[in-house]
Amino acid sequence: MTTPARPALQVKNVSLSFKGVKAISDLSFQVEAREICALIGPNGAGKSSLLNILNGVYVPDAGDIIFEGEHFRRMEPLEAARRGIGRGFQNNALFSGMSVIDNVITGLSRHSRLTLVEEMFRLPRARNEERRFRERAHEVLRLFGLDRHAATIVGTLPYGVQKKVELARAVVAEPRLVLLDEPLAGMNAAEKQEIATVIGRLNRDLGLTIVLIEHDIGIVLELAHHVVVLDYGRKLADGPPETIRDNPDVIAAYLGSERTEIAA
């Protein structure tokens, strides 16, 4: 169905500004299907803004987004979700008063085919869909080793576990593209390694295409197939991790003294 040569996502000459301040200037890059693409760059480089453009929260001033061969001047958030763009947020955005399983079930909303009346009165089709969704959610929880927390209220779990729940919610609907905003932020080294392993497995085993923002360069270089470096809203470098590591511009702007540590 899909030709292997077609990239999953193309960003073409995208610019974004807030009240005259440029957040992103004329940015272009592409993400191949089934790759992990890492966006790195100092704070304020425009990384989160870019994710917000990709899932329709922000409207770019100029440029195009081509997702699976279709052109968009702008994405609507609902349209993005329905086309299979999943999203994880910085500091996570779980529904903290709900159980783990209910959180994950909301992730399946884009697959719901029910009418209001069916849902309200729980007609057979509604109960059927509900059962399928619940089973699917349990499957994903098992994949993440979260099944024993299924009935727990999310807000009561430790932050590291919550991050895993958010990942589970973002991937339960089998998205075509997952956007993750600092999935490892605020974790200790062991937790980071665990989540990084999960992300790697999602990509390898389920063939998920992932765009992620991460500050931990060690993990980025280990996990990503492709790195895009942003600085002040411009693209500084774009390529496989090895070339990024050795790129003098990147070292000057971002990696700095960490270089020796990485090279070692």
Place this chain on the structure above:
Amino acid sequence: MSMFLETLIGGLLAGTMYSLVAIGFVLIYKASGVFNYAQGSILLFGALTFVSLTGQGVPAPVAIAITIALLVLMAIAIEKLLLRPLTNRSPMTLFMATLGLSYLIEAVAQGIMGSQVRALDLGIDDLPIFVGDIMISQFDLIAAGVALALGIGLSLLFNRTRIGIQLRGVADDTRAALSLGIDINRIWQIVWAVAGVVGLVAGLLWGARQGVQFSLSLVVLKALPVLIIGGFTSIAGAIVGGLVVGAGESLAETYLGPFLGGGITPWFAYALALVFLFIRPAGLFGERQIERV
């Protein structure tokens, strides 16, 4: 003792009528963060439509069905013409919009259906019932039963159906809900429609008590202290808040009234709400706002 019990029970039952009004606010506030000033006008609109239809000889069940259909259409129109264009505006902007909306609804409703006081007979006789030597109003008892049934029905809707789960998701984090493919515009339409139906029930019961007329829309002012006491985001809070206000008013009138020269009912709820604002600003069941720094 029996006088105390009678006062307390009478107050609690009357309080459920406040709860009914407050629930309509809570639903909308929870889902869209809007304090819907127009809830009172919607309540008046529902009651007025019902009375006008039955006045034309339409049988009551048909009149109810038509009124509900109109309320649903109104909810869809409000979402499309008012809420959607104002997405991401400040809560104050939205509040002002509902203020305007309330005048619009009142004007249109009274323009079409007239502004004279109409009697509303629900066929419930307000006969006293005696339990031991305690007198209870039959009407209040039925009203309380209706409020209770509505409360249970709504909590089933929110906790047992996927609409409910989605609704709680939208209430919790709109941005995340959108990113998961939850259609928040549809959720808003549903919530406003449900709040409209809750308003209709409240309007019919209040209308049967005091007649259907413009002043019916002012029962929103009674809901305010209930919301402050119970919390703006909890249906359970709205019910308990209503009970506290009802019982408090009734007990205060009976036991404090003689010392203060009576006339306590009009202001007591507000004084109580003020006390709550000092000691528990989020209300009994409200979510305390924690600012991240």
